[in-house]
Amino acid sequence: MSPVSTGTLDLQHRRCPEPGDDLSDYSVLPVPPMSIRFDQAAGTLSPAGPELTRRMSDLEGLFLDQNAWRTAVADGDPIVYSVVSSLVPEADRELPQSITTIQPGSTGGEFWMTKGHQHPNHQGEIYLGISGRGGLLMFDGTDTRWVDMTPGTIGYIPPGWAHRSVNVGGKPYSFLAVYPGGAGHDYGWVLEYGLGQRVWRQDDGVAFGGYFAEASS
Ligand code: 6PG
Numbered sequence: 498m499s500p501v502s503t504g505t506l507d508l509q510h511r512r513c514p515e516p517g518d519d520l521s522d523y524s525v526l527p528v529p530p531m532s533i534r535f536d537q538a539a540g541t542l543s544p545a546g547p548e549l550t551r552r553m554s555d556l557e558g559l560f561l562d563q564n565a566w567r568t569a570v571a572d573g574d575p576i577v578y579s580v581v582s583s584l585v586p587e588a589d590r591e592l593p594q595s596i597t598t599i600q601p602g603s604t605g606g607e608f609w610m611t612k613g614h615q616h617p618n619h620q621g622e623i624y625l626g627i628s629g630r631g632g633l634l635m636f637d638g639t640d641t642r643w644v645d646m647t648p649g650t651i652g653y654i655p656p657g658w659a660h661r662s663v664n665v666g667g668k669p670y671s672f673l674a675v676y677p678g679g680a681g682h683d684y685g686w687v688l689e690y691g692l693g694q695r696v697w698r699q700d701d702g703v704a705f706g707g708y709f710a711e712a713s714s
Pocket residue numbers: 580595597611612613614622660661662674676682
């Protein structure tokens with residue numbers, strides 16, 4: 498067996514990535530065995546791959562109260578969430594990982610959340626809560642499920658369940674996702690079918706409501 502944690506060569510004589518390495522050597526297939534540093538406190542993966550930031554303007558058509566959404570876009574277009582990834586690419590049979598951090602907030606009373614998506618090539622996925630207080634909303638087109646996510650909770654998303662993450666606390670909510678690289682991401686599915694329920698801020702708690710209900714004026 499070729500050493501991977503301390504070794505300098507793997508079976509294909511490619512060096513294992515280390516923090517600070519030039520990423521371009523590793524973001525191509527085949528991916529070598531590697532050690533990935535998961536810094537819980539910082540919410541980072543290292544060596545790091547692509548990173549994306551979603552602002553309010555990227556969440557068009559997702560909050561029920563569209564007027565409140567427009568106002569939030571005009572009023573500084575805040576960052577709602579960011580996603581950092583490891584070097585493992587979204588390729589068939591690979592298992593990429595990412596950390597999503599959703600900022601605390603609400604728009605028109607609806608908690609800040611991810612866009613949500615369906616994996617067109619139905620496969621399972623797991624989330625691990627890292628910090629903050631959130632929830633994992635899942636919808637299979639008929640049934641809706643909610644999993645409270647706190648640090649240490651593993652949320653399991655079975656194949657065929659669209660999913661969205663929601664920050665229901667007053668601090669940033671972060672979680673690690675591990676998902677099949679060939680699963681794909683379909684965001685149009687959520688725009689068409691929704692996610693079963695809305696997650697509203699209510700006093701100091703959480704309230705659920707119908708997804709396509711009319712927004713109260
Ligand atoms: C995935 C995971 C997860 C997700 C992010 C951002 O399949 O990659 O579910 O990493 O992509 O939490 O959420 P959206 O992809 O819905 O914007």
